[in-house]
Amino acid sequence: MTLLSVFGRGLCVAAFYIERSPQNAESAFTLAVAQTTEVARSLLHSLVTDAPPRDRAAEAAKRRAKAAVRFGKDSRQTDLNAK
DSSP: HHHHHHHHHHHHHHHHHHHHHGGHHHHHHHHHHHHHHHHHHHHHHHOOOOOOOOOHHHHHHHHHHHHHHSSSTTTTTTTTTTT
16 A cells, blocks of 8 residues: 555545534544544654665666667667658
């Protein structure tokens, strides 16, 4: 479940309660937003890795080499003058 889907579900729940009881709409919406925020915060804090950070230049070089093998040339080069 992605962070966006968690947040979206919380807002849908809030909208449901707003439609059912307009007199308590603001409190229901505030509660739903607070709960969604807490779930999102918990999810983000649980995402931990021990992997070292990737070197962007090295990763890009690997992708270019793989594309060169696959397509026979540097995939970033395009012939803009060909008509």
